[in-house]
Amino acid sequence: MLNQIPISSNGDYTYLLTWYLLLVLIVLIIFSTLLSATRRRVLVTLRGMRTITVLQCEKCDYKEEREFQVGDYVLKRVGECAKCKGPLYISMIYGVPEKGPPRPYGY
Amino acid sequence: MVIFGTGEVRQFIPTGGDYTYLIVYLITLIALTFMWLFLGQRYQVYMWLRDAERATLKLEAMAKKGKEVLVNAIKELGKPDKDPSEEVEKFMDFFVIEPVDRDPFGVLKRLEHLLDVEREKFKDVVARVAPKANSDERANLEASFAAAWAVNYIYKFVRHYMLLGKKTKSMIVLMQIAYSLPMIMRLAEAYFNSLDAFTKGKPIGDSVGPMVAAKLMKGYPCKSIGDEIVAAEVPFEGRLLVVVKAEGPGGRVGKPGEAIAKLAQQYKDRLKRIITVDAAIKMEGENTGQVAEGVGAAIGDPGPEKYKIEQVALELGVGLDAVIIKQAYEEALSTMRKELAEAVDRAVEVVKKIVREKVVEGGVAIIAGIGNTIGVGNG
Numbered sequence: 001m002l003n004q005i006p007i008s009s010n011g012d013y014t015y016l017l018t019w020y021l022l023l024v025l026i027v028l029i030i031f032s033t034l035l036s037a038t039r040r041r042v043l044v045t046l047r048g049m050r051t052i053t054v055l056q057c058e059k060c061d062y063k064e065e066r067e068f069q070v071g072d073y074v075l076k077r078v079g080e081c082a083k084c085k086g087p088l089y090i091s092m093i094y095g096v097p098e099k100g101p102p103r104p105y106g107y
Numbered sequence: 108m109v110i111f112g113t114g115e116v117r118q119f120i121p122t123g124g125d126y127t128y129l130i131v132y133l134i135t136l137i138a139l140t141f142m143w144l145f146l147g148q149r150y151q152v153y154m155w156l157r158d159a160e161r162a163t164l165k166l167e168a169m170a171k172k173g174k175e176v177l178v179n180a181i182k183e184l185g186k187p188d189k190d191p192s193e194e195v196e197k198f199m200d201f202f203v204i205e206p207v208d209r210d211p212f213g214v215l216k217r218l219e220h221l222l223d224v225e226r227e228k229f230k231d232v233v234a235r236v237a238p239k240a241n242s243d244e245r246a247n248l249e250a251s252f253a254a255a256w257a258v259n260y261i262y263k264f265v266r267h268y269m270l271l272g273k274k275t276k277s278m279i280v281l282m283q284i285a286y287s288l289p290m291i292m293r294l295a296e297a298y299f300n301s302l303d304a305f306t307k308g309k310p311i312g313d314s315v316g317p318m319v320a321a322k323l324m325k326g327y328p329c330k331s332i333g334d335e336i337v338a339a340e341v342p343f344e345g346r347l348l349v350v351v352k353a354e355g356p357g358g359r360v361g362k363p364g365e366a367i368a369k370l371a372q373q374y375k376d377r378l379k380r381i382i383t384v385d386a387a388i389k390m391e392g393e394n395t396g397q398v399a400e401g402v403g404a405a406i407g408d409p410g411p412e413k414y415k416i417e418q419v420a421l422e423l424g425v426g427l428d429a430v431i432i433k434q435a436y437e438e439a440l441s442t443m444r445k446e447l448a449e450a451v452d453r454a455v456e457v458v459k460k461i462v463r464e465k466v467v468e469g470g471v472a473i474i475a476g477i478g479n480t481i482g483v484g485n486g
Contacts, residue, residue: 095304096445
């Protein structure tokens with residue numbers, strides 16, 4: 001059998017093409033089968049987002065940033081300024097995409 | 108027969124009378140040609156179907172997770188006596204039938220009526236499942252219901268076409284759904300990601316309009332004028348600004364068209380300009396947070412509210428200016444990005460510039476911050 005593999009015993013490479021085409025066909029079949037086998041493994045990723053609340057003093061230039069807490073909203077009064085005791089309010093709430101890969105869940 | 112190789116002439120038909128390999132070669136060639144001819148299309152259909160199946164699985168996971176997030180939020184905010192899962196599941200089949208438009212007369216009034224009834228339905232279901240939630244929390248839950256419903260609907264839509272394509276083996280059905288998937292998935296992910304903001308009361312990209320209004324009315328008393336809208340009178344360099352926005356900080360949009368029409372009639376003797384500020388979907392290549400100025404009513408409702416603004420402006424002969432803050436669709440629905448939060452101050456300056464240029468001293472301008480006011484107070 002081995003001596004029948006036509007890697008040119010007489011320098012004629014035509015037969016190699018035949019095996020090459022067969023090989024391509026086999027690879028295609030294997031590739032398609034693998035693709036269909038992996039199709040059930042679907043991952044849904046959740047893009048993580050850090051939410052920042054910016055506190056600002058109404059009277060001076062004092063600014064502070066902290067993590068968002070449920071109940072925060074823009075223009076909410078949140079106590080006194082640490083610098084001048086003026087009223088402190090939420091001037092901005094924004095999200096920053098988390099670094100690193102998205103968190104997968106589900107399937 | 109000879110073929111020309113690299114500088115030498117080779118025999119195509121092997122010498123020595125052994126034709127076995129030639130026969131194998133020809134059979135393979137013919138088999139591949141036939142496969143290409145007859146199986147090529149089938150393979151393409153298989154690939155489209157595979158894409159649609161993968162998307163359906165992903166959407167199914169998103170729909171399930173969306174409902175789970177919603178149920179948890181209801182339990183946390185509404186403290187219901189019984190598990191709300193069944194009620195949530197039932198609501199996922201909710202639908203609205205659009206009014207008939209073959210006879211377009213009065214179609215906007217009929218559409219408005221249907222939208223009011225739809226809003227009422229959302230309020231009813233939230234009141235039923237979350238009886239102990241306060242008014243703002245209920246508004247946030249209404250928005251969460253809408254987002255979870257949208258994800259579930261997209262899932263059912265894609266599943267329908269995937270199964271239809273599978274059943275009928277129709278290339279056109281599968282091709283349409285496969286090529287639409289990138290846009291559909293973007294939309295689904297945008298709604299899915301909005302659930303975090305809606306359930307926790309964080310401002311979203313669409314809140315930029317109300318945020319501009321809130322910054323303008325900050326420090327001035329504001330009062331409710333009905334239809335979930337608040338208004339404040341703000342003196343500005345000898346002019347009077349009547350600033351309007353939805354009642355915050357719950358996830359409301361209100362009926363700004365109705366409010367503007369009412370206020371325009373009230374101030375009609377001195378009214379010089381109506382300025383609407385809203386989020387707008389940017390084109391690819393444009394920057395998030397870009398502020399642009401134009402003409403017209405910047406409001407993305409299905410029609411009735413926009414119509415009222417245009418109608419009152421026409422009746423009173425008042426100019427309509429629009430200020431938009433550009434963002435991607437997914438940014439409009441998810442927690443507000445820093446670029447958008449920073450763009451609010453620039454938009455406030457653009458509004459002030461328009462007022463200085465177009466409203467004479469002693470005149471009145473109505474400034475409306477259009478959009479969902481979730482996470483934004485009333486000034």
